[in-house]
Amino acid sequence: MDVNAVSSASASSSAATTASKKATLDYDTFLTLLVQQMKNQDPTEPMDATEQIAQLATFSQVEQTIQTNKNLENLLQSSTLNQAGSMIGRTIVSADGTITGVVEEVKVYSDGLVAVLEDGKKVLVGAGVTIR
Template sequence: MVVGGVNSATSPTGGSAADTAAKKTTLDYDTFLTLLVQQMKSQDPTDPMDATDQIAQLATFSQVEQTIVTNKNLESLLQSSTLNQAGSIIGRTITSADEKTSGIVTEVKVYSDGLIAVLDSGKQLVVGAGVTIR
């Protein structure tokens, strides 16, 4: 069976890791669709694909689609949780794990890989393991 080429896409510059991951997921989904359609178009008319195989491919397609929707929902939930956590530490006292840096949180910077608390002294502290929040 001959399968036509699939166009590649480059990842965008800039943007968050979540945006890049979402675009990659979309690319994978689109690629899967393209391959499925191309395979159906390129069947040998004298020996077409078995109906069982077609149903199995459609079931796989459905699973891929459901997985993508689930991942989007989980990303949204995680983002909401991170924003709630960021808002809850503003105005509270935070101390680093080594107890060398301490202060009142005046703002929180949210990044794809975590939170950074900006203290009233101007210092910044990564919110992570070992950090004490009062």
């Protein structure tokens, strides 16, 4: 099992959450701007239909991107949990080699994984950690 993949998945999950929140702001802002533009347009010179269709297409693309990001985030979280579960009962060696033991439990945080050993010691799962 590649420990770097676990860290990478966790980091990607956090990035997806941030991107999703940012996209939601953009989505809401876009919708507000579109409504305001339609309310305040000059009745004697209405918006060009082609321009309006292009804006609605952009609106649809933003919405689809948000849904894709949410689905990707759920997939990454599921993958991280599966990888965390597969560490239980295996031997882990910290990156600096000072802590070694059998993993009793794995705690999943938004920024990474922490393996709790049978003797109570904790190891941050990241680059350089060896799992046997």
